[in-house]
Amino acid sequence: xxxxxxxxxxxxxxxxxxxxxxxxxxxxxxxxxxxxxxxxxxxxxxxxxxxxxxxxxxxxxxxxxxxxxxxxxxxxxxxxxxxxxxxxxxxxxxxxxxxxxxxxxxxxxxxxxxxxxxxxxxxxxxxxxxxxxxxxxxxxxxxxxxxxxxxxxxxxxxxxxxxxxxxxxxxxxxxxxxxxxxxxxxxxxxxxxxxxxxxxxxxxxxxxxxxxxxxxxxxxxxxxxxxxxxxxxxxxxxxxxxxxxxxxxxxxxxxxxxxxxxxxxxxxxxxxxxxxxxxxxxxxxxxxxxxxxxxxxxxxx
Amino acid sequence: xxxxxxxxxxxxxxxxxxxxxxxxxxxxxxxxxxxxxxxxxxxxxxxxxxxxxxxxxxxxxxxxxxxxxxxxxxxxxxxxxxxxxxxxxxxxxxxxxxxxxxxxxxxxxxxxxxxxxxxxxxxxxxxxxxxxxxxxxxxxxxxxxxxxxxxxxxxxxxxxxxxxxxxxxxxxxxxxxxxxxxxxxxxxxxxxxxxxxxxxxxxxxxxxxxxxxxxxxxxxxxxxxxxxxxxxxxxxxxxxxxxxxxxxxxxxxxxxxxxxxxxxxxxxxxxxxxxxxxxxxxxxxxxxxxxxxxxxxxxxxxxxxxxxxxxxxxxxxxxxxxxxxxxxxxxxxxxxxxxxxxxxxxxxxxxxxxxxxxxxxxxxxxxxxxxxxxxxxxxxxxxxxxxxxxxxxxxxxx
Numbered sequence: 001x002x003x004x005x006x007x008x009x010x011x012x013x014x015x016x017x018x019x020x021x022x023x024x025x026x027x028x029x030x031x032x033x034x035x036x037x038x039x040x041x042x043x044x045x046x047x048x049x050x051x052x053x054x055x056x057x058x059x060x061x062x063x064x065x066x067x068x069x070x071x072x073x074x075x076x077x078x079x080x081x082x083x084x085x086x087x088x089x090x091x092x093x094x095x096x097x098x099x100x101x102x103x104x105x106x107x108x109x110x111x112x113x114x115x116x117x118x119x120x121x122x123x124x125x126x127x128x129x130x131x132x133x134x135x136x137x138x139x140x141x142x143x144x145x146x147x148x149x150x151x152x153x154x155x156x157x158x159x160x161x162x163x164x165x166x167x168x169x170x171x172x173x174x175x176x177x178x179x180x181x182x183x184x185x186x187x188x189x190x191x192x193x194x195x196x197x198x199x200x201x202x203x204x205x206x207x208x209x210x211x212x213x214x215x216x217x218x219x220x221x222x223x224x225x226x227x228x229x230x231x232x233x234x235x236x237x238x239x240x241x242x243x244x245x246x247x248x249x250x251x252x253x254x255x256x257x258x259x260x261x262x263x264x265x266x267x268x269x270x271x272x273x274x275x276x277x278x279x280x281x282x283x284x285x286x287x288x289x290x291x292x293x294x295x296x297x298x299x300x301x
Numbered sequence: 302x303x304x305x306x307x308x309x310x311x312x313x314x315x316x317x318x319x320x321x322x323x324x325x326x327x328x329x330x331x332x333x334x335x336x337x338x339x340x341x342x343x344x345x346x347x348x349x350x351x352x353x354x355x356x357x358x359x360x361x362x363x364x365x366x367x368x369x370x371x372x373x374x375x376x377x378x379x380x381x382x383x384x385x386x387x388x389x390x391x392x393x394x395x396x397x398x399x400x401x402x403x404x405x406x407x408x409x410x411x412x413x414x415x416x417x418x419x420x421x422x423x424x425x426x427x428x429x430x431x432x433x434x435x436x437x438x439x440x441x442x443x444x445x446x447x448x449x450x451x452x453x454x455x456x457x458x459x460x461x462x463x464x465x466x467x468x469x470x471x472x473x474x475x476x477x478x479x480x481x482x483x484x485x486x487x488x489x490x491x492x493x494x495x496x497x498x499x500x501x502x503x504x505x506x507x508x509x510x511x512x513x514x515x516x517x518x519x520x521x522x523x524x525x526x527x528x529x530x531x532x533x534x535x536x537x538x539x540x541x542x543x544x545x546x547x548x549x550x551x552x553x554x555x556x557x558x559x560x561x562x563x564x565x566x567x568x569x570x571x572x573x574x575x576x577x578x579x580x581x582x583x584x585x586x587x588x589x590x591x592x593x594x595x596x597x598x599x600x601x602x603x604x605x606x607x608x609x610x611x612x613x614x615x616x617x618x619x620x621x622x623x624x625x626x627x628x629x630x631x632x633x634x635x636x637x638x639x640x641x642x643x644x645x646x647x648x649x650x651x652x653x654x655x656x657x658x659x660x661x662x663x664x665x666x667x668x669x670x671x672x673x674x675x676x677x678x679x680x681x682x683x684x685x686x687x688x689x690x691x692x693x694x695x696x697x698x699x
Contacts, residue, residue: 067424067443067474070453076427094477097427100434117479117490121372123401141482142373149374169478169498172445172593175516178600179504183512194502194514199484203502205514216483292482294340294370294493 008230010256011061011159012249013240015043017050020058022246026253030059030236032092038079040066040210041167043242048082055087063092065114066210067172077101084109090135099131110134112159116167117141122153129155135235140166144225144288148232157235162222163252163281164240165204165215175212176205193217201284204243219244220286223277226259227270251280306530307537308561309365309463310554313544314343318353318364321550323649323690325558328363329353330396332492332543335383336376337367338420339543340492347386354391363393367543369418371476371490372399381405388413398476400435407436414438416463420490422474425450429458439463439536444470444521445593452533461536466523467553467581468541470592472498472516472603517604522589524556524578528564548616548635551692552584552647559651580697583615617644618672618679620691627666629680632693639671648691654683655696 011030012023020031034042035051042063046054054060062083068076080101083091090110093099102111112135113119113128119139128136137159138147151158180187191206194214202217229237239256241249255273262269310326312318318329331353332344345353350366357364366387370376384395384406394414395406398421406415415437422443423429429440439461442451455462471478478489480497487493501513521541523530530538538561540553556577563569582589590602618632630646638644640661646654661669664678672679 067422067445068428070425070450073425073427095424095428096421096431097425100427100431103431116477117482118371118398118476120490121374121377121399121401123372123377124399127401127404139479141479141488146374153374168483169473169480171473171477171516173472173516173518173598173603175472175603178603179514179516179605182600182603182605185506185508188506192514193505195505196484196500196502205504214480287482290486292486292488292491292493294488294491 011236011238015241017044032061034063038064041213052086059089061090065094068095068097122150125154125156141287151232159236159238162237165243168214170213172211176207218284219281221281222288224274225288309537309539311543315349320547321554322362324551324554326554330365332367336370338369338492342544351390365394365396366392367396369396369398369420403435420475422476426454426457429454433460448594455534463537463539466538470518470521472518520587520589525574527560549584556581615695618693623686630683632679634672634677637673643696644693645696646691646693648688
């Protein structure tokens with residue numbers, strides 16, 4: 001039996017539009033892109049006509065994940081109606097106005113529950129499923145066991161980040177602009193690296209029209225979780241290429257495709273591929289095998 | 302006639318709850334032992350929640366229970382029992398963020414409200430309408446909204462809106478921050494936030510001597526905008542700080558109580574607000590701003606390098622009783638003071654008494670040169686009996 005399931009596929013968040021063809025040639029059929037003025041944290045941002053065209057060429061999910069302001073609501077509703085008449089496979093939402101418009105207008109385009117750090121349990125997945133949300137994009141801060149349990153206890157189809165610099169936080173504040181203004185020096189780039197004395201990892205800070213986003217500086221390599229994710233029939237494994245060199249992705253994709261062709265009996269081959277992936281991506285597995293805590297023991301502050 | 306706006310206070314434990322209600326809060330929000338976003342506050346047991354509700358209800362006031370974590374699978378099993386027990390304890394509302402909880406409470410419990418936490422960062426009219434359609438009674442919108450945006454929501458959605466007026470602010474959208482998870486392994490969306498946004502970072506610019514990169518925000522202080530908030534139809538004014546001290550809460554609630562009451566009886570003056578702002582300024586250890594209320598937040602709303610959070614020594618003593626025989630106030634010492642100190646006592650009912658301390662006595666009426674032992678019982682001469690829980694502080698000069 002192959003580890004790969006027919007219903008599972010790799011999904012790419014491209015760093016630039018021109019990468020899409022490159023990844024298509026490597027067998028990727030499904031992509032997530034941002035929408036002009038309505039997305040945050042996406043490097044490939046397209047307008048509606050570009051999305052319409054691309055939705056005819058690939059399985060396309062569109063992220064409308066910025067916080068929506070009152071004055072944007074009218075335009076947002078028009079956008080949803082437009083996308084409903086394209087071949088867009090789904091819309092990733094953060095703001096609940098999208099669920100509301102979807103319901104009111106009885107739209108057929110799929111919704112993806114994509115509230116970044118808040119997609120963390122099966123009960124809420126089941127709540128949104130009843131609201132006609134068929135997909136969920138799981139938080140990067142939960143464990144592999146939690147992912148498997150959510151998938152088992154919910155009817156939703158899930159996206160899981162397996163390779164990414166995950167987003168850590170998003171602010172409406174222009175934190176870089178403010179800092180440089182206060183320091184009286186000019187801001188020369190859109191993004192910088194932050195480091196902190198007690199942490200070995202850097203953090204990528206990026207500012208755009210929606211505010212400031214901070215990403216984890218290491219690549220999270222969740223490829224060791226793929227076997228279990230396949231066994232639990234997760235639908236989509238996401239490779240977010242933001243801030244990852246194209247050449248790294250090009251090297252990694254054939255190895256990832258190989259995993260889908262091997263059988264359970266060939267565990268040594270799987271381990272060998274994982275070793276190769278680790279050489280390229282590093283060994284930071286994020287929260288796949290590490291639980292966060294929230295109650296601090298006395299004296300541990 | 303419109304209801305008077307609500308003053309909503311935090312309370313980290315029963316003592317704080319009682320003090321803050323006595324000092325003029327109309328309602329308090331508290332956390333139980335589980336499911337609240339201040340996992341490391343003292344928080345309330347079920348019995349304490351019962352006692353809190355009894356105490357508040359006797360005063361005609363309300364208790365709201367924060368149940369606003371972002372649930373993980375492991376948190377789900379126990380929550381139904383917890384909701385049943387706390388409902389039976391008498392809470393008036395649940396403050397929630399996870400929508401499955403909204404549906405569960407609405408289906409299973411009567412006469413209890415559901416308030417959507419700011420953790421949801423609700424930003425617009427359509428999202429508010431959607432939550433209203435789920436049966437939500439009140440929404441605490443994102444702290445990033447302007448006065449105009451809040452007004453539009455109130456005008457169009459006709460639902461109770463609660464906004465923060467005082468205390469610490471998040472740098473990031475609430476719910477959209479997991480810095481604490483990545484840097485300290487503490488789950489911010491389940492109450493473990495380690496306030497990484499107050500850390501100092503190095504940044505890779507080309508400058509030789511680069512200031513540390515910080516993103517900490519100033520605190521919020523809306524004392525000068527309460528009238529506008531009443532006028533646009535906000536239902537509840539919320540103070541942040543379930544982990545703050547008794548003195549802080551008493552001072553802040555007392556100041557806002559007076560400002561609100563003066564708005565309603567048309568006696569609020571600029572000078573009065575200015576004086577209350579001074580008092581509020583002294584109790585906090587950070588500078589304040591109004592953040593997004595009238596503009597996009599900018600560099601003036603943040604801190605950069607060189608700031609220290611100094612502990613405040615203004616709070617001198619808690620009034621614990623009155624020695625009628627000797628006409629003396631009985632005090633429990635909090636910070637150092639000595640004879641000739643100009644002080645002010647402020648009471649739960651809003652009265653203030655200014656005077657200069659002449660002599661300090663211990664509980665056996667021996668004269669002391671100074672008060673320098675926290676919680677030591679002291680006495681000072683005072684002609685009239687005043688309310689229990691009154692507090693003595695350094696006089697804030699006008």
